[in-house]
Amino acid sequence: MGFVYALVAAGLSLIFGLMELVNFAHGEFLMIAMYVAFFGWSLGGIDPVLGAPLGAVALAALGWATYHGVIRHILSGPMLAQIFATFGLAVFLRNMAHFVWGVDFRTVQDPWLSGRVSLGGVFVGLPQISASVAAFGAFLALYLFLSRTETGLALTATAQDRQAASLMGIDTERMFALGWAIGGACVGVAGALVAMFFYIYPDVGGTFALLAYVTVALGGFGNVPGTLAAGVVVGLVEALAGLLIPPAFKYSVVFLLYLAVVLWRPQGLFGRF
Numbered sequence: 001m002g003f004v005y006a007l008v009a010a011g012l013s014l015i016f017g018l019m020e021l022v023n024f025a026h027g028e029f030l031m032i033a034m035y036v037a038f039f040g041w042s043l044g045g046i047d048p049v050l051g052a053p054l055g056a057v058a059l060a061a062l063g064w065a066t067y068h069g070v071i072r073h074i075l076s077g078p079m080l081a082q083i084f085a086t087f088g089l090a091v092f093l094r095n096m097a098h099f100v101w102g103v104d105f106r107t108v109q110d111p112w113l114s115g116r117v118s119l120g121g122v123f124v125g126l127p128q129i130s131a132s133v134a135a136f137g138a139f140l141a142l143y144l145f146l147s148r149t150e151t152g153l154a155l156t157a158t159a160q161d162r163q164a165a166s167l168m169g170i171d172t173e174r175m176f177a178l179g180w181a182i183g184g185a186c187v188g189v190a191g192a193l194v195a196m197f198f199y200i201y202p203d204v205g206g207t208f209a210l211l212a213y214v215t216v217a218l219g220g221f222g223n224v225p226g227t228l229a230a231g232v233v234v235g236l237v238e239a240l241a242g243l244l245i246p247p248a249f250k251y252s253v254v255f256l257l258y259l260a261v262v263l264w265r266p267q268g269l270f271g272r273f
Helices: 002-019 026-044 049-074 079-102 128-148 150-158 162-169 173-195 205-219 224-244 247-264
Strands: 116-119 122-126
Touching: 002 026, 002 173, 002 205, 002 224, 026 049, 026 079, 026 122, 026 205, 049 079, 049 173, 049 247, 079 205, 116 128, 116 247, 122 128, 122 162, 128 150, 128 173, 128 224, 150 173, 162 247, 205 224, 205 247, 224 247
Parallel strands: none
Antiparallel strands: 116 122
16 A cells, blocks of 8 residues: 555655645545546456556546646746645535546456465455555656656756756746646556555545645655655555554554654655755
8 A cells, every 4th residue: 555655646746846836636636547447447348457557648638637727827826826726626526526426435346356365474455466566666667757768857857946947948837737747647547556446436535635645745745756665654554553553543643653754854754855
């Protein structure tokens, strides 16, 4: 789960690093990605693992459209306008899902990767293991893209200093739109993976969004590699807390860890500032 949290948070961290804006609709993006995976399975017989690229493309398109339709127009406005824009988008997407798909819980029945395996006497679901491996692979691909390609380096340069990047000939407007598209694609892959073993309903994004915010804050806002380590920490703390205390209270331990890190190191475990 830590790797999945990291992949969900990677898009959030990338967008914040680019334009210092928090996408409060990030959880709803994940919810839509899960519905894309579900309907790909129920209507087209596409297993969520094979449907992950479809989810990536669909959510990348949604991210790109969100930037050009909403974000681009409020970037020069006050911070409250930016906050209310993405928060309002979250409310709209959630209620649209209620209206279109109803409140019923849906599940993907019998995915290709089902059952469980024993690891040192501990039984772990095969869908969870495959999701973690695929999420780590997607995260690694994102990191290699950002650090080894010309476009990825342009994104990184824009995140570090928007004005300097513009003076060097980088189209920062294009980088912003690309950042939102990549952030959406990360959520699209994560949503398809989570759909293999998690209930799908309009409010499902809320829990994942909260954990994504915690992961980004622990790793350091804008620090994509730090997000991976923070995601693993959050996943391990959540799992161990659910083992040692009643599972209903396991998230409280995660949030206590978050508060402790924020009080001790406000920039996050791996943030610079």
